[in-house]
Amino acid sequence: MTDKDRIVVVGAGPVGVVAALAAARKGFPVTVLEAAEEVDDSPRASTFHPSTLEMINELGIMDEFLSVGLVARYFDFWDKPRHTLVARLDHEVLREETAFPFVVQTEQHKLARMGLRRLAGLPHVLVRRGCAFTHAEQRADGVVAHATGPEGPERFAGRWLLGCDGGRSAVRKSLGIDFEGYTFPERFLVLTTLFDFAGAMKCSERSYFADPDEWTNLFKAAGDDMAGRWRAVFPTRVGESDEEALGDAASARRLAGIWPEAGLGDLVHRRIYRVHQRVAARFRVGNVFLAGDAAHVNNPIGGLGLNCGIHDVMELVATLEAVRDGAGDDLLDRYERRRRELNIRFVQRQTVDNKRRLEEKDPAVRRQRLAELRAVAEDEERMRAFLRRTSLLDSVRDAHAIA
Numbered sequence: 001m002t003d004k005d006r007i008v009v010v011g012a013g014p015v016g017v018v019a020a021l022a023a024a025r026k027g028f029p030v031t032v033l034e035a036a037e038e039v040d041d042s043p044r045a046s047t048f049h050p051s052t053l054e055m056i057n058e059l060g061i062m063d064e065f066l067s068v069g070l071v072a073r074y075f076d077f078w079d080k081p082r083h084t085l086v087a088r089l090d091h092e093v094l095r096e097e098t099a100f101p102f103v104v105q106t107e108q109h110k111l112a113r114m115g116l117r118r119l120a121g122l123p124h125v126l127v128r129r130g131c132a133f134t135h136a137e138q139r140a141d142g143v144v145a146h147a148t149g150p151e152g153p154e155r156f157a158g159r160w161l162l163g164c165d166g167g168r169s170a171v172r173k174s175l176g177i178d179f180e181g182y183t184f185p186e187r188f189l190v191l192t193t194l195f196d197f198a199g200a201m202k203c204s205e206r207s208y209f210a211d212p213d214e215w216t217n218l219f220k221a222a223g224d225d226m227a228g229r230w231r232a233v234f235p236t237r238v239g240e241s242d243e244e245a246l247g248d249a250a251s252a253r254r255l256a257g258i259w260p261e262a263g264l265g266d267l268v269h270r271r272i273y274r275v276h277q278r279v280a281a282r283f284r285v286g287n288v289f290l291a292g293d294a295a296h297v298n299n300p301i302g303g304l305g306l307n308c309g310i311h312d313v314m315e316l317v318a319t320l321e322a323v324r325d326g327a328g329d330d331l332l333d334r335y336e337r338r339r340r341e342l343n344i345r346f347v348q349r350q351t352v353d354n355k356r357r358l359e360e361k362d363p364a365v366r367r368q369r370l371a372e373l374r375a376v377a378e379d380e381e382r383m384r385a386f387l388r389r390t391s392l393l394d395s396v397r398d399a400h401a402i403a
């Protein structure tokens with residue numbers, strides 16, 4: 001291990017932490033710069049698909065990861081106005097294709113904390129919290145990250161820099177890279193409740209509700225206490241302010257719309273998010289790379305954003321390892337060719353489709369879309385193909401075809 005191969009990771013969210021852990025396990029010295037003092041534990045990603053579980057397993061943290069999550073074999077589509085189940089999909093049909101034919105539902109902050117604990121024990125890893133990246137200085141043989149720490153300006157040198165600093169990425173902005181796409185006019189409201197939807201309505205622990213009036217995502221996460229809690233995601237209405245959406249009346253109405261007995265009594269958390277579909281115009285400039293939300297953002301229907309970010313950094317670290325071990329520098333451009341293309345082809349397309357399917361207003365199109373889902377659930381081969389795509393197993397396979 002030599003210090004000339006040091007990797008500087010900006011951002012210790014789940015993507016940056018996975019990048020740092022993957023790099024450290026391959027013998028790279030690593031510096032992690034994180035602006036915040038604490039890990040952000042707001043309710044965001046909680047669905048980890050089979051393709052991502054394979055990568056988490058590669059990092060050697062699978063047992064611990066499973067111990068803090070829920071294993072969800074099934075997922076459902078419901079017709080919300082009718083309170084009826086349309087289709088139940090079973091990941092078990094993927095048993096020949098993956099060692100993990102299920103999703104794990106657990107909060108993204110648990111993955112970040114778990115990774116940080118592992119990194120803390122490694123002598124060749126430095127993690128600096130309260131240290132905000134400002135800009136990068138590219139050199140022929142590497143890069144210097146400039147940051148502001150508690151004591152003022154600081155510099156961190158490395159061979160490569162990975163911008164994993166989220167949707168508002170300072171790394172992306174410092175490189176002047178466009179974040180192409182759009183922002184939805186509606187915001188997404190997340191209500192977290194202890195009400196037991198599976199007990200009440202026999203839904204699966206990941207359920208999507210189609211509703212021309214107000215679609216809903218509903219899924220169970222383990223919670224820090226492992227007692228289990230449900231997160232329900234809804235769009236805001238035209239003209240509805242954030243304050244109204246977060247208020248008691250609107251929250252009670254939305255929860256009762258899923259199941260009449262679900263009410264304010266069990267509500268433990270409310271949060272609202274702006275949602276975008278955007279992809280960075282470049283994923284690499286010289287020795288600086290973008291990954292995770294810094295490179296792409298999408299709506300959360302289907303639970304793909306973080307999964308794709310983890311795929312980015314696993315690909316990136318493997319590429320850097322190949323270059324460190326003798327492959328030519330031109331291999332570095334393959335990272336952008338693969339990951340940008342796959343994000344657009346799978347994640348952007350699928351999340352936009354997922355949203356359209358749930359919110360479809362035309363009664364005939366809606367009937368047809370729900371009938372398609374029913375047909376998928378009734379045919380094992382079609383279900384397998386559907387799940388291969390939604391769990392990003394296809395995208396991992398397709399990556400290898402991009403030279």
Ligand SMILES: Cc1cc2nc3c(=O)[nH]c(=O)nc-3n(C[C@H](O)[C@H](O)[C@H](O)COP(=O)(O)OP(=O)(O)OC[C@H]3O[C@@H](n4cnc5c(N)ncnc54)[C@H](O)[C@@H]3O)c2cc1C
Nearest residue numbers: 011013015035044045046047133166292293303305306307
């Ligand atoms: C409601 C909701 C539900 C979601 N559900 C899912 C899901 O089920 N599955 C899924 O795959 N995805 C989901 N997502 C998306 C997922 O949350 C994101 O893709 C994920 O957080 C991206 O991780 P990241 O590490 O790239 O970025 P972040 O989590 O945003 O982390 C970036 C880190 O960089 C730090 N940082 C920022 N600026 C600087 C700086 N200048 N210097 C140093 N550090 C800096 C931040 O403090 C932060 O710690 C969901 C999102 C939302 C909003």
